[in-house]
Amino acid sequence: xxxxxxxxxxxxxxxxxxxxxxxxxxxxxxxxxxxxxxxxxxxxxxxxxxxxxxxxxxxxxxxxxxxxxxxxxxxxxxxxxxxxxxxxxxxxxxxxxxxxxxxxxxxxxxxxxxxxxxxxxxxxxxxxxxxxxxxxxxxxxxxxxxxxxxxxxxxx
Amino acid sequence: xxxxxxxxxxxxxxxxxxxxxxxxxxxxxxxxxxxxxxxxxxxxxxxxxxxxxxxxxxxxxxxxxxxxxxxxxxxxxxxxxxxxxxxxxxxxxxxxxxxxxxxxxxxxxxxxxxxxxxxxxxxxxxxxxxxxxxxxxxxxxxxxxxxxxxxxxxxxxxxxxxxxxxxxxxxxxxxxxxxxxxxxxxxxxxxxxxxxxxxxxxxxxxxxxxxxxxxxxxxxxxxxxxxxxxxxxxxxxxxxxxxxxxxxxxxxxxxxxxxx
Numbered sequence: 001x002x003x004x005x006x007x008x009x010x011x012x013x014x015x016x017x018x019x020x021x022x023x024x025x026x027x028x029x030x031x032x033x034x035x036x037x038x039x040x041x042x043x044x045x046x047x048x049x050x051x052x053x054x055x056x057x058x059x060x061x062x063x064x065x066x067x068x069x070x071x072x073x074x075x076x077x078x079x080x081x082x083x084x085x086x087x088x089x090x091x092x093x094x095x096x097x098x099x100x101x102x103x104x105x106x107x108x109x110x111x112x113x114x115x116x117x118x119x120x121x122x123x124x125x126x127x128x129x130x131x132x133x134x135x136x137x138x139x140x141x142x143x144x145x146x147x148x149x150x151x152x153x154x155x156x
Numbered sequence: 157x158x159x160x161x162x163x164x165x166x167x168x169x170x171x172x173x174x175x176x177x178x179x180x181x182x183x184x185x186x187x188x189x190x191x192x193x194x195x196x197x198x199x200x201x202x203x204x205x206x207x208x209x210x211x212x213x214x215x216x217x218x219x220x221x222x223x224x225x226x227x228x229x230x231x232x233x234x235x236x237x238x239x240x241x242x243x244x245x246x247x248x249x250x251x252x253x254x255x256x257x258x259x260x261x262x263x264x265x266x267x268x269x270x271x272x273x274x275x276x277x278x279x280x281x282x283x284x285x286x287x288x289x290x291x292x293x294x295x296x297x298x299x300x301x302x303x304x305x306x307x308x309x310x311x312x313x314x315x316x317x318x319x320x321x322x323x324x325x326x327x328x329x330x331x332x333x334x335x336x337x338x339x340x341x342x343x344x345x346x347x348x349x350x351x352x353x354x355x356x357x358x359x360x361x362x363x364x365x366x367x368x369x370x371x372x373x374x375x376x377x378x379x380x381x382x383x384x385x386x387x388x389x390x391x392x393x394x395x396x397x398x399x400x401x402x403x404x405x406x407x408x409x410x411x412x413x414x415x416x
Contacts, residue, residue, distance in 0.1 A: 004197075007204045014208040018312025021319035022358070028341075029247050029322065030348045 031056075039089040040067060041126035045100045045113070046080045051136025053102055053111045059085045061115040066091040069113065085113060087124075095120040099132030111136060178374045185370070188293070188300040195301075202305025206267035206369075210313060213266050214259060218317035221254055222246060222324025230333050239333075243340035244347040246325035251348065251357040255318035257405050260364035263310060264397035268372035271302050272393040275376030276386035284377075299377060303369045310365025311358050318357070356412045363408060367400045 050072065059067040067087035075082045087094070097118030104111050118132075192199060225246050233239045275298060278284050284294040329335045348354070372393050379389035 004201075007201055010208045011200050011204045014203065014211060014309075015312060017211075018207075018315055021312070021315040024319050025251060025315060025322075025354050026350050029251070029344055030350045030354055031345055 045130040049135040050081045059113045101134035102136035188296040192300045198301040207309030218320035219324040222321030223328040226325040226328035240339035243344035250318040250321040256361035259314040259317045260401040269390045271372040272376035276379035276389045280381040306369030307365040314361035
């Protein structure tokens with residue numbers, strides 16, 4: 001009897017440890033909290049080119065994360081990328097003429113959407129569209145623009 | 157020449173037979189699973205056998221794997237001045253690959269051999285035949301609880317391995333090599349995904365648990381009832397489990413990455 005008790009206590013401890021480890025892995029190690037707190041509102045923005053923007057990329061304003069990208073689709077009538085941004089509920093006072101641009105974090109970092117505040121007195125509400133957008137910078141285009149502009153100068 | 161082809165043909169047949177009969181054995185086990193939960197005492201004893209008793213080797217291995225991962229990655233990352241990414245690297249490597257795979261290999265060595273030799277010895281000493289004489293189905297009484305115990309223990313062991321590995325990586329990276337602690341955890345949290353990384357790893361270890369436990373009980377149950385047969389069964393358990401885990405790992409990873 002004493003032995004089965006020890007076995008059961010040991011097993012209970014083992015399962016408990018396993019669950020603690022799992023809990024640690026999901027909550028402390030991952031971006032689990034970005035899935036929580038889904039309270040918020042959705043904005044849409046249209047871009048000519050989104051570069052390497054991905055789902056769940058951050059949306060930040062003055063460097064502070066205010067939301068994340070919740071969907072990316074290609075509109076085949078307007079021939080543009082349509083990006084939905086999920087903004088946290090407590091950032092409800094973003095002027096509705098703010099502009100969105102796709103920026104890059106660091107040298108190797110992923111891309112994110114930066115919002116730049118406008119001067120309007122009215123604020124964005126759910127399902128609004130951001131009118132002023134700036135596409136991602138594509139390195140190849142930049143290089144070719146530079147090369148062609150040099151070529152033009154030399155012709156003159 | 158003809159002999160060689162004949163030998164190859166026989167070994168192909170032998171492989172297919174083993175493969176097929178192990179699948180049929182799995183079906184027999186699965187049929188007995190619901191009834192086994194009516195006697196949880198037996199299962200708890202087996203979780204103790206394959207889980208609790210493997211805890212020390214899993215924990216210590218995980219810890220040192222994490223330490224060496226940190227040390228190796230630090231020296232490579234230092235060339236790019238990206239030592240802050242140490243945490244991300246360690247967490248991704250441990251949760252996605254090392255945790256499930258190394259745990260399964262250690263499990264095969266620690267618990268799989270124990271299961272195979274225990275059942276093999278029961279076979280060799282006619283205990284299984286004795287049960288059949290008493291109209292007790294040895295698959296349900298002996299095999300199924302061991303199988304369930306292994307399947308439950310494996311994901312938990314893999315999670316413990318990863319957590320211990322991260323502790324080792326943290327100790328080596330932050331405490332000894334002086335990586336910034338905030339960057340270590342913060343970058344990890346922003347780059348590691350719950351579903352794509354952690355849960356995918358747990359899913360992998362669950363599949364490995366099924367494969368490792370099945371091969372162990374299968375080899376033990378079908379061992380030749382002699383001393384040599386039992387020793388062959390334990391050897392085959394380790395070899396087959398290692399192969400099965402590594403092959404399954406590639407297939408599962410391909411499927412899981414395709415999904416992302």
